[in-house]
Amino acid sequence: MKTAANTIPRNSPCWCGSGKKYKKCHMGKGQRQVPLPETKPKGRQVIIKTEKQIEGIRKSSQLTKMLLDMVEERIGEGVTSNEIDGWVYRETLANGAIPAPLNYGHGQGRQRMPFPKSVCSSPNNVICHGIPNNHALQSGDIVNIDVTCDLDGYFGDASRMFIIGDVPDRTRELVEVTRECLELGIEQVYPSNTLGDIGHVIQQHAEKHGFSVVRDFAGHGVGVEFHEAPQVLHYGQPGTGVTIQENMIFTIEPMINMGSYECRVLGDGWTAVTVDGELSAQWEHTLLVTESGVEVLTA
DSSP, rough: OOGGGGOOOOOOOTTTTSBBBBBTTTTTTOOOEEEEEEEOOOOOOOOOOOOHHHHHHHHEEEEEHHHHHHHHHHHTOOOOOOHHHHHHHHHHHHTTTTTTTTTTTTTTTTTSSSOOSSSSEEEEEEEEOOOOOSSOOOOTTTEOOOOOOETTTEEEEEEEEEOOOOOHHHHHHHHHHHHHHHHHHHHOSSOOOBBBHHHHHHHHHHTTTOOOOOOOOOOEEEEESSSSEEEEEEEEOOOSSOOOOOOOOOEEEEEEEOOOOOOOOOTSSOOOOTTTTTEEEEEBBBEEESSSSEEEEEO
């Protein structure tokens, strides 16, 4: 059982998005406090999942899918990412789970604050790990919403792109090609293939359309920890890297840029943006390697 020390710190931003500290907002007002993720040593070995673990990860992944379906029904012009964060926070807790991003990084020796929100919200030129705020979405925006549930200690991780109102044809193409990159990568997931085969088809497809593949962030093992081995690059050479095995579970989450693949991280220590200000898109699924292929757990 987690102790009170493992709940939202008094001086952290409140979960509701008010911008106030938790102690001056919802603390003591009957809102459930969310346990902080317990720090676990990061193993360097790929974790081959047991049947029990697979079933737990499958349930968590389906909850993640349900939450993204909810966002898809509600998102639109005038909605803020803080509102989205609140929807996901409340519905996650209502289903007996914990938002895995909330307070992620606590106790891990990082020289940055724990992630203060329940989702990552990455609009326009934000590549990933954007922190929700009170800026309203406008026609012409694109935004990635990244959700991860911790249900009974099992993690399911996925993200989707959303197009707000009218966007230029090239912007829509970026979003569509990025989704195609994910789908092509998934087709390469089966035993005896390699992670390099995944990265290669993604890179080839993105560059064929004049886009670039982000190098600084990658997919990852997931399931019994939020982030596990292996690292899943979205570029590379066929036949290289880790060999895919049955009962591995990992994400593929290509981040594709309209301009340069280079990025920089803002002063908050989390938000990664394109160096040239050009747009970026990302789609993500959690995948189980089966005996003959793949099961998309978050579909």
